[in-house]
Amino acid sequence: MTATRRRFLFELAAVTAALPAVTALVEATDAFEEHVRATDPMSLSDAYSLAKGVGYLNHASIGTIPTAVQEAHQKYLSTCESNPWLHMWGGVWDPLREEVRGLAARRLHCTTDEIAITRNTTEGFNLLAQGLPLGTGDEVVFSSLNHVGASACWSAQAKRRGFTVRSWDFPVDRVPTLDEDAVVALHTRQITERTRVLCLPEIDNLVGLRLPIARIAKAARSKGVRWIAVDGAQALGMVPVDVTAQGIDFYAASPHKWIQCPKGLGLFYARSAAQKALAPMIMTWGQDRWKGSARTFEDYGTRDLPALLALGDALRFQTRLDDSRAKTYASLRGHCREHVADHPKLTWCSAGDPRLAASLHAVGIEGTAAPAVADRLFKKHGFVVRPFRTAGLNALRVSPNLVNTRDELTRFFGALAKALA
Ligand SMILES: Cc1ncc(COP(=O)(O)O)c(C=O)c1O
Structure with missing residues (x-):
């Protein structure tokens, strides 16, 4: 049997194994959509496995996974265990992994070469703090609304490499009366000629203020900011995200919140023109094959592929809603x-x-x-x-x-x- 034919049979086996899960997912999502439109909204809870009596109003901390996505995940897990080498290293799941990347790229409005599938938002910001060429005289700026997962990494690196980090106090007491112009002005007035990186949450985790990212990014660029890095932990899955229209360089997100995928999966967007400046955080063999692609930033050796594939099911589920x-x-x-x-x-x-x-x-x-x-x-x-x-x-x-x-x-x-x- 030729290598090509062997590969074809492997791929066919993988796709066939995944099909029942995909079909079940489509049926469950259809049912869920109907529930959303139905007059008896209580039945929505059927699509999830939240315990009876639990009123879950904390999706900002961690999402609950729809049962259909859980089932797809379990299917991938058992398929993987039927021949772990084949699924983890044999390449049969490469097309499905790339399909997930395609779904993520569509969701964020960028190309697949600009998407890395990471573990969470914190990893995305650590990638930036460790990998961007910053040194003495450079400044990273963010507000007190920045989550610690997008802040602590900068301070740790600043001490070692001599750049400065400036966190300014956001006037949280004014949030109920702020308008877009005021929010843009609050951010732009913090930018100095030394500001290389502007870091900001699209939606913060404290008061849920949705920042007008495109306007802030435009103003920041006009003041000479080199890199704009956005924390999308709360925004992805909650509101439409268009990183290209926003005119930003990097976007890090945690789809285990509002996309409701298995825990421990992240998405990281790196604008292709900005990728050259960013060194990967983890080095491993064969990384050269990803040159010119954000895949470089996710290559850290063996990873949880069944969970990654279930991210695709979660993205499909959410997109339909x-x-x-x-x-x-x-x-x-x-x-x-x-x-x-x-x-x-x-x-x-x-x-x-x-x-x-x-x-x-x-x-x-x-x-x-x-x-x-x-x-x-x-x-x-x-x-x-x-x-x-x-x-x-x-x-x-x-x-x-x-x-x-x-x-x-x-x-x-x-x-x-x-x-x-
Ligand atoms: C705005 C924001 N950024 C970052 C994080 C950190 O997320 P993770 O632990 O998934 O990296 C959170 C978590 O709640 C968050 O709300």
Whole structure:
């Protein structure tokens, strides 16, 4: 048998093995879409395996995987174990891995050569902090809204290599009244002639402010910033992302949040013209074959390919729900705002301007420490939210996804009112 024929048979076997999973996924996604449009939204929960009695309002911390994607993942796992060498090293899964890259590239609006499949957002920013040519006289700038996963790596490298890191305090108390112009001005006034890297979250994890990235990037470029690096941990899967239109250089994301894929998978966009400046963080054999492609940045030896393939299923699942996403989030957000306005001890700490809003809301609480309230909400009522006592806030972060409903939010605010009584 020739090598080509052997390869063909391997690929055929792999694709055939994956087919039942793909078919089941399409059926389950169809059913889910119907649920989204249905008048009985409670049945949405059938598409997930959240425990009965759990009100999961913490999608910003970590996503819950649809059962159909879990099933696809399990299928890949057992297929892999039927012949681990063949699937991990024999190349039969190369086309499927590249299909996942294609889906990611379509989601982010870039080419497949600009996508690396990493482990998370933190890895993406570590790649940048370690791999960009920065030294004495250079400055990296970000605000206090930057997540530590996108900040700590810069400070560690700065000490060794002599560049400086400047973090400025974002006026979190002004978020409810800010408009786009004000947000752009806040960022651009921080840029100096030494600023080489501007680092910013598309949506932060505290108040969920959705930054007008394209406008900030344009202004930063005109002031001479060389690299613009965006943290998409919260944005990818929550809002449409177009890295090309945004005019940025790098984008790092954690699809295990809003894309709801298996935990420990990340996406990293590196604009092709910016890739030359970036050295890979991990060196291994044969990396030269990826020259001119962001695949260089994901090549760290043996990896979890079954989970990576399930990322493709998660991307397909989410893409099919895109039409209803913005409307559903706006409706859930409006509902939250009404409940907050109705309660004297609650304050809306997230954006007031809908263009700057996300599906991640900070609800300020008066009189009781937020962690104690969150603890009680979970233990007595099953609601999972994230408490924050930082940046002058004593708040609960409520981050609903498409699986959540207005009724569920009504019950949540009822439980919250009891906890504050
Ligand atoms: C805005 C933001 N950036 C980065 C991270 C870090 O994500 P990961 O642990 O997946 O790298 C998070 C996690 O919550 C986040 O919310």
